[in-house]
Every structure is written in C-alpha cells, then in structure tokens.
Amino acid sequence: MTCEKRRDLLLLHAAGALDDPERREVLVHLDTGCPVCAGAMAEAQATLAHLPLGLDPVEPPARLRQRLMARVADESARTAASGSGGVAPLRRPTTGNWWRPALAAVAASLVVLVAGGFVFQQRQSRLADRISDLDEVVAGQRQEIQHLRDSLDGAMNVVARYARPDVRVFELGGTEHATTAAGRVFWDRATGTWDFHVAGLAPSSTDRTYQLWFITADQRKVSAGTFDVGADGVARMLEISIPDDVGVISVAAVTDEPRGGSLQPTGQIRLAGEVPAST
Amino acid sequence: MALMKSLSDDRTPTGGESDAVLMGAVARRDGAALGKLYDRYGSQLYALCLRILREGPDAEEVLDDVFWEVWRRPERYDATRGSAMAYLITLTRSRSIDRLRARRALRSTSLDEGSADPIAAKTPDGETSTPLVDVELGQRRSAVRRAIAELSEDQRRAIEMSFYDGLSHSEIASSLDEPLGTVKSRIRSGLIRLSGSLRSVYGGEVPDDV
Numbered sequence: 001m002t003c004e005k006r007r008d009l010l011l012l013h014a015a016g017a018l019d020d021p022e023r024r025e026v027l028v029h030l031d032t033g034c035p036v037c038a039g040a041m042a043e044a045q046a047t048l049a050h051l052p053l054g055l056d057p058v059e060p061p062a063r064l065r066q067r068l069m070a071r072v073a074d075e076s077a078r079t080a081a082s083g084s085g086g087v088a089p090l091r092r093p094t095t096g097n098w099w100r101p102a103l104a105a106v107a108a109s110l111v112v113l114v115a116g117g118f119v120f121q122q123r124q125s126r127l128a129d130r131i132s133d134l135d136e137v138v139a140g141q142r143q144e145i146q147h148l149r150d151s152l153d154g155a156m157n158v159v160a161r162y163a164r165p166d167v168r169v170f171e172l173g174g175t176e177h178a179t180t181a182a183g184r185v186f187w188d189r190a191t192g193t194w195d196f197h198v199a200g201l202a203p204s205s206t207d208r209t210y211q212l213w214f215i216t217a218d219q220r221k222v223s224a225g226t227f228d229v230g231a232d233g234v235a236r237m238l239e240i241s242i243p244d245d246v247g248v249i250s251v252a253a254v255t256d257e258p259r260g261g262s263l264q265p266t267g268q269i270r271l272a273g274e275v276p277a278s279t
Numbered sequence: 280m281a282l283m284k285s286l287s288d289d290r291t292p293t294g295g296e297s298d299a300v301l302m303g304a305v306a307r308r309d310g311a312a313l314g315k316l317y318d319r320y321g322s323q324l325y326a327l328c329l330r331i332l333r334e335g336p337d338a339e340e341v342l343d344d345v346f347w348e349v350w351r352r353p354e355r356y357d358a359t360r361g362s363a364m365a366y367l368i369t370l371t372r373s374r375s376i377d378r379l380r381a382r383r384a385l386r387s388t389s390l391d392e393g394s395a396d397p398i399a400a401k402t403p404d405g406e407t408s409t410p411l412v413d414v415e416l417g418q419r420r421s422a423v424r425r426a427i428a429e430l431s432e433d434q435r436r437a438i439e440m441s442f443y444d445g446l447s448h449s450e451i452a453s454s455l456d457e458p459l460g461t462v463k464s465r466i467r468s469g470l471i472r473l474s475g476s477l478r479s480v481y482g483g484e485v486p487d488d489v
Contacts, residue, residue: 011466015470047477052330052372057323058326068313068346076308173377176337251384272381
C-alpha cells in the first residue's frame with residue numbers, strides 16, 4: 001500500500017475508528033518512521049484535537065478548581081518543606097600583623113612536605129584498591145548488559161507475537177475507584193491465552209491483591225488469576241489460559257481482593273472492559 | 280491571519296501568557312500557571328467530558344484527573360509534537376473514553392455497583408456557556424463550528440460516534456445498520472474535509488520535523 005493510499009487509514013486511525021487488523025498495520029508502518037505518514041498522522045491528530053472546540057463550553061463547578069488548587073498548594077508546600085537552602089556567607093579577610101600569617105603559612109608548608117611523602121604512598125595503595133573495585137563493577141555491568149540483551153530479545157519476541165493478525169487487542173478503563181488506571185489485553189486466539197498489562201493502579205498492600213476476572217455472557221465470574229502492583233503502578237500477567245469450558249467471555253474486570261484472591265468478586269471494581277467477539 | 284498565530288508564542292495578541300509559557304511554568308512547579316490553564320481550557324475540556332460521558336460526576340472526576348496529571352507529570356507534554364491545547368484535548372478524550380468503556384462493561388454485568396441516570400449533556404450548575412476568556416480561542420471555536428457545519432449530517436454523525444462515543448467503524452456500521460464501507464467512506468471524507476477547513480486554524484501546530 002502506498003503512503004498516499006494509507007493517508008485515509010491514518011485519518012481513521014487518528015479518529016480511533018479502525019478495527020484491530022488495520023490499526024496494527026498502521027502502527028507497524030508508523031514505527032518505521034515514515035516521514036510522509038508521520039506528517040499525515042500529525043495533521044490528522046491536529047484536526048481531531050480541534051473537533052471539541054465545536055462544543056459549547058460548560059463551566060465546571062467552582063469547587064473543582066478550588067479542590068485542584070488546594071491539592072497543588074498542599075503538594076508544593078510539602079515539597080518546599082522537604083527542601084534545603086541557604087548559602088554559606090563569604091568569609092572576609094582579617095587584618096593584623098602581616099608576619100604572623102606568613103610564618104604560619106611556612107610552617108604549614110613544611111608539615112605538608114613531610115607528610116606528603118607518606119600520603120603519596122597511602123594514596124597509591126588506595127588507588128590500587130580502587131582499580132580492583134572498579135574491575136568488579138565492570139564485570140557486574142557486563143553481566144547486567146547480557147541480562148538486558150536477553151530481556152530485549154524476549155520483549156522483541158512479545159512484540160512480534162502481538163503484531164500477528166490473529167491477536168486481538170481490547171482495553172480496560174479505570175472506574176471511579178481507580179481513575180488513573182488503564183489496562184490492555186492481547187488475546188492470542190491461536191493459543192487461547194491473554195496477556196494483560198495494566199498501569200496506574202495503586203500499589204498492593206500486604207493484605208490485599210488484585211484479581212482479574214473473565215465474565216461470561218451469562219454473568220458467570222471466572223477468576224483469571226491474581227497479581228500485585230508495585231510502587232510504579234504497573235503490572236502484567238502473561239499467557240493467561242482461557243478455560244475451555246468458560247464459554248463466551250463478554251467482559252474483563254479487575255477487582256481489589258484479600259491476599260490470595262477470592263472465589264467470587266468481593267472488592268471494588270478497579271477496571272473493566274468489553275471483550276470483542278471472537279470472530 | 281490572526282488565526283494562524285499559534286498560542287505557542289510568548290504572549291497572545293490580547294496580552295495573556297501563551298500556552299507554551301504556562302506549560303513551562305507548570306513544569307517549574309508554578310501552581311498559578313496551572314490555574315491559568317484551567318481558566319483558559321477548563322470549560323472546553325469539561326464540555327468534552329460531558330459530551331463523551333454524559334454524566335456530571337464522571338465528567339468532573341475526569342476533568343480533575345486531567346489537570347492533576349498535567350501538574351504531576353509535566354514532562355509528558357512534548358511541545359515539539361503539538362500544541363498544549365491539542366495535548367489537553369487528547370488527554371481528556373483518552374481518559375473519558377477509558378471511563379466510558381469501563382462503565383459500558385460494568386453495566387452489562389451484575390458487577391455494576393449502580394450508576395447515575397445518564398443525562399444527555401448534563402450541566403450541573405445550570406450553566407451552558409461561559410464568557411470567552413481568550414479571544415483567539417473564541418476565533419478557533421468559530422472556525423471549527425463553521426467547518427463542522429460544512430459536513431453532511433451523515434459525515435458529522437459518523438465522526439462524532441467515532442470520536443466522542445469511542446466506537447470503531449464496524450461498531451458504528453452495526454449501530455446505524457449501514458454497510459461498513461459506507462461508514463468508513465463518511466468518516467474518511469468528513470475528516471479530509473475538516474482537515475482542509477481547519478488547516479488555517481492549526482497551521483502552526485503541526486511539527487515541522489516529522
């Protein structure tokens with residue numbers, strides 16, 4: 001497909017109107033860095049970003065602004081209180097008999113010369129130790145580099161898998177209990193598994209965990225497993241097997257549950273999303 | 280043309296601080312700058328939230344999330360990729376669509392914890408308009424409305440169902456009981472027409488280095 005013909009797809013993609021196969025094709029092409037399509041995409045996004053200006057503005061409740069600015073002021077105050085400042089004042093030179101400081105300087109120089117030789121030897125010894133330490137650090141970093149290379153290879157394999165046409169993607173949005181959370185499921189229909197990625201969730205506590213649920217068309221809730229979220233708010237569950245007998249899954253949801261999970265959902269719903277039809 | 284002058288310059292023609300200056304100040308932890316951005320765009324973004332979510336409480340939460348995100352993570356705005364206004368609108372739409380999807384999913388299950396009655400374009404305090412804070416923004420609004428008015432009813436509806444309701448073109452086709460090719464054609468032709476009409480509005484906002 002030429003870039004000129006792809007321009008129409010880019011418009012639809014910017015509007016979020018593409019189905020998965022076409023969206024994947026567009027994303028793969030944009031990742032090549034094609035300048036023509038990148039420019040067309042930027043123009044399409046700029047067009048759509050202006051679309052809401054056609055709506056009549058609606059004044060939000062005044063308390064929203066008050067609450068927002070109070071949070072900002074509170075956070076700024078906490079940040080300022082934890083900072084440190086101050087500059088050491090300059091020392092002014094003292095006056096007095098000129099020869100006293102000169103004599104003191106000569107005496108100090110003699111002490112430095114005598115001690116200097118001893119210090120030099122000590123320093124040589126410390127440098128040798130330092131070199132030995134750095135050799136260990138380099139060896140450790142080489143191991144880390146190899147580990148990162150292995151991780152990158154793994155990640156590239158995952159990207160290649162997600163780019164397959166038989167992998168469906170759908171999203172989970174955060175509810176009022178997790179307004180900043182967002183999730184994405186990559187459904188590999190060839191293997192009957194889900195890869196679930198989530199960000200923006202509050203970190204798990206010692207006695208609570210998160211649980212992912214398959215919710216069927218006839219309202220059965222089947223656990224897809226539990227997961228914990230670290231300080232960065234991110235988690236993933238890979239290759240979640242979809243039970244053969246679960247039937248048609250219509251919704252995926254994440255709830256907050258006691259540590260170890262629950263047989264049925266008991267906690268607050270944090271994310272939910274509709275599952276696209278399998279065909 | 281006045282419309283060609285982006286809000287990314289230091290001062291707007293009416294003397295207010297530009298979006299670029301305000302975003303830079305937010306990055307330097309200037310709370311007053313965030314307040315000015317809220318005053319400039321809050322009502323437009325709130326209207327966008329209401330259009331997508333059609334419920335006041337959800338719309339209020341998303342609006343709060345958006346500005347808190349701008350405050351907490353100013354580094355996510357990249358001035359080389361577009362205007363601050365486009366960034367705010369895109370972020371607001373994204374968060375609103377996420378919330379809409381979660382709500383739709385919950386309402387189709389018995390996990391639904393109860394929901395507010397959907398009210399079309401609810402205006403909590405009974406106000407439906409706000410005095411324009413910024414003349415340039417008002418000019419842009421007029422230009423966008425003229426451009427939208429030039430679309431056919433079918434084109435406008437298809438674009439709005441995609442942009443505001445988060446539906447794919449196949450979902451729109453199913454909802455309208457129209458052929459998929461017809462829906463795609465309407466969205467495509469409508470957006471091409473909008474792009475042509477609005478190019479003079481955002482002319483300074485598309486990055487030159489793509």
